Amino acid sequence: MRIIGKASLVGVAVSVTAMFVASEALHSQETGFDHSSLMGDGPASSVLGDCVTCHTDASVLPDAHVPATGMSLTECRACHSPETTLSLRGTMPLDHSHALAGVGCASCHGNDDAATMSEPATQVCQACHGSLDELAAATADVMPTNPHSSPHGAPYTECSLCHMQHEPSQNFCASCHDFEFDLP
Amino acid sequence: MGTSDNSGKTTHMTRRALLGTGAIAGVAATLGGPGAAAPRAMPDSWDEEVDVVVIGSGFAGLAAAHEAQKAGASVALLEKMQVPGGNSIINGGVMAVAGSDQQAEMGIEDSADVMLADMLKAGLDLNHVALARTVAEHSVDVYRWTVDELEVEYKDRLTHMGGHAVPRAYSTSNGSGSGIIVQQLAKLKELGIEPRTRTLLKHIIRDGDGRVKGVEVREKHAFRDPESGDPRTIKARKAVILATGGFGNDPAFRMMQDPRLTDELDTTNQPGATSEALREAINIGGILIQPSWIQLGPWTSPDEKGMGMAPSFVQGTTASYGVWINTETGERFVNELADRKIRADAIIATGNKAIAIADATGFKYAKGRGTKVDRMLEAGVLTEYATLEDMAAAHDVPLEPLKATIKRFNTSVDAGEDSDMGRYLQADQFKLVDGPYYAVRLLPKVHHTMGGIGINAETQALDVVTGDPISGLYVAGEAAGGVHGASRLGSCATTECLVFGRIAGQNAAAEENWG
Known part of the structure; x- marks a missing residue:
């Protein structure tokens, strides 16, 4: 298991090779999105805040929302501060928060392919979170x-x-x- | 044992068949649907081999794994939940020890015989005496083992648990069974053993010759989905030890044994306290004994979920230094230090209109012993009243009878004898005089299942047909029946689980390999 370096909780800049790939079955079922296209070496930033890349059926953002494409979690939190009623807590899975913070699949799972990917050890979380x-x-x-x-x-x-x-x-x-x- | 018809020796089942697509499943389907009662065939090959398989990671399972490994056996330690520890890691951390150094220091006379007599009295003499005696006679040894081998830390002061003739319960320093479990886990890790969590026992494999030879499990099991997980077979060259706990949190199985205990009743147990391992032990020919004796804890509150915070105050303070009041009569209704069954039955007889009370001195005493009274007050589990009158008004208690009850109790304290209920009075017993007063509402919850698989004092499981030990199968802890008869005394389970877990581990390691 590859353990990423110690870093601050949010806005961590970690080199990633794939994004959003996790529970393939779950995501395919919910979004109809094929994550395998993101399993390669594509840059993480390609889907930062780009909700409609995956959520093709309907936008998950309100109509009047500012353009989010390319936004990082830090930028989201400029409005959606965790301490306010606009907090994003509970509105999207934590893998999304991680991805928006630049922490992609490989950061926790290493470079395993989807078939052999397993649950990371607690130490992987602790490497960033203490x-x-x-x-x-x-x-x-x-x-x-x-x-x-x-x-x-x-x-x-x-x-x-x-x-x-x-x-x-x-x-x-x-x-x-x-x-x-x-x-x- | 009737496994011969379906055993691998006679039908030569393939592994594919074992996994559910072959003849066994077909037979079962015609009888009662897939998964209905039928012993599992021997697999052609095993995915893994060890000497001893231990199922469950509470006090008993961890003690069994510890002893088996120390005796030189290789051990697979399996736990179906996400976390190790079962009910043990969330329990109150009290352990009954008869004839301890601490008792000697406090001038308390005690012995294994006195503890045994207490256990039999609470158990209505339904206890299997050889089992109860084993617990009492090993209590000092096992306490020393937790100190010397596990380095468990205990509070200086002994606790007087209900139904015990004298104070004899050690309490862990952190007030939780985790004070023991965490040490057991740490020592096991040093021995090279870690519990394999999310690994569910699916089948015990008992061969046509009557011997238990291994298990089929589900790895990466998700508790909420009974069929989840990847199948794996583990050969147990010496033995399988079931330390899978009771069924207090399994309303369906519970209601088969006592139909009154419906799913509307809350329980102090963790979610994994369910019956499937017990059912499988029955399925392969273990005998189920005394399952209808299901204990309700008398010290729980309707104002919080599960075990909660109430018991530490209700038992630790009000049972010794306060009184319990029937709110309809204003009178005491039970000896507050009687065993759990007597007290829970008495609370139910009031129509669950009962409160446990203490005065300002009791509150101070509770605080001094680390009871989280402030949090209990915040949560509304414990309520404070400036005067006795305020408390009576809040709980609709008739004031004059209540005052008379308190007066009689205080007279009893002066006299050194409880005239109302015959309760044991503490050496430092104090009277109820100073406001503010404190009250907890009482509502019994399902706590312990006394029944389980019948065992002998060597923890060998007994066969339903012959009554003889099932070769290669040991059962320890709450999964075993008979130790406590009709009602278990508080603090005896910790002792029992550690004593019998150790015995099971030692005996399992000493078994001859079957292959």
Whole structure:
């Protein structure tokens, strides 16, 4: 597994060789888009903010939206700040956020082809997002409780328990608790 | 055991057939549909071979894997969920130990015989005594093992759990079973074993000669999709150990054993506490014993989901330093330190109109022992009232009877004997006098399933036809039945799971290889 270098959380400039390729079945079903064309060496920027490349049936952007083609996540967040009601949280899968931030398929999955591609280890996430201890410190004040510091121990703070890339994220704590987290 | 007709030895099933397109599936379809009860044929070849396959990664499974590996066996440790630990990693982290150093320091006299007597009393003498005795007699050993081998840290003060004659429960420093599980996982990692998560046990493979020889699993299994995952066969040269827990979170199976426990009832259990491994053990000829004895926890609250935060305050503080009140009568209705069954039944008998209360001193005591009372207040699980009158008004309790109840309790504390309920009074027992008062509403939730596969004290699974051990199959922890009879005492499961998990691991490693 290739591990990308340590970088800031958003707007990371990482060299990528493919974009948007993930759960082929899921995406084909939802968008009718064939991702195999993006599996080669094409530049990542070719689909930055270019929603209609994949979402051909109907635009996913409102009619009056400013042209998004070529936009990065940082540019999206100029209006859609995560701290405001215009936050994009929950509106698109996290693989989209990653892609818009320049973090494409190969950044996490290496150069495996779609058939052999497997789930990256937690360490891959941590290479950019920091250790579990660092994440716990960053979310110490989240209510009703710190989602990254579970009394059930480190196994309960694996990223992929909650943060899904190619399907909606899920609040794993909520399988037993009333904790209503607004999670990315 | 009736596997001979369908066993690989007689029909020479191909691997393709094993995966569902061949004769076995065809036979099953005519009887009860694909997947209906029928033992699995031996595969022509195995995808993987180990000495011991351990299914489940709670206290028992991890202890079994630990001992088997230490005894020189190669181990595959499988877990169907995304995370290891089962119910153990979310439990309260208390462990019953009879005759501990801590008890000696506190001047508490105790012994394995006293603990056994407590277990049998709560279990209505339905316990399989040899099993219960094994737990009590190994409790000091296994506690020492968690300290010396696993380096588990415990609080200094023992907890008095309901139904125990004396305080004898150690509590992990972090107040959770994860205090033990995380150490077990760390030590296993040093031994070279990590749980293979999202790996579901699909079939136990029992050959025509009656011996269990391996398992068929589903890797990359997604819990919410029972049929998901990639098939894989694993040969177990020595044994398979089932440490798959109970079925508290499986309403369909639960209701077959006790139709009153419908899916409207909440549970303290993790989502994976379901019956499929138990069903498979039955399917290959294991005997299911005492499944209708399903325990409700008496210390849970309707004002939060699942186990929640209430038990730490209700049990840890109000059961010893407060009282439980029937809100219709204003009176106590049960010995707050009785076993769980007595208390849960008593709460239900009030029509679930019961509250657990403590005063300002109790609140301070709770805070001192690390109970998250502030968070409980924020969440509305715990409510604060400036006066007894305010509390009575809020919960519609008749005030004069309530005052009389508190007065009698305080007189009992002075006298050193609980005249109302005969409750054990603590050495530092204090009276209920100072406001503010604190209350938790009580509503029992499904907590533990006492029944399971019948085993002997060596943790060998017993055959439904012969009653003899099934060669190559061990069962430990909540998946096994009989240890606790009608009702398990709090803090005994941790001890039981670790004791029997270790025994299972040691015995499995000592088995002769079958091939």
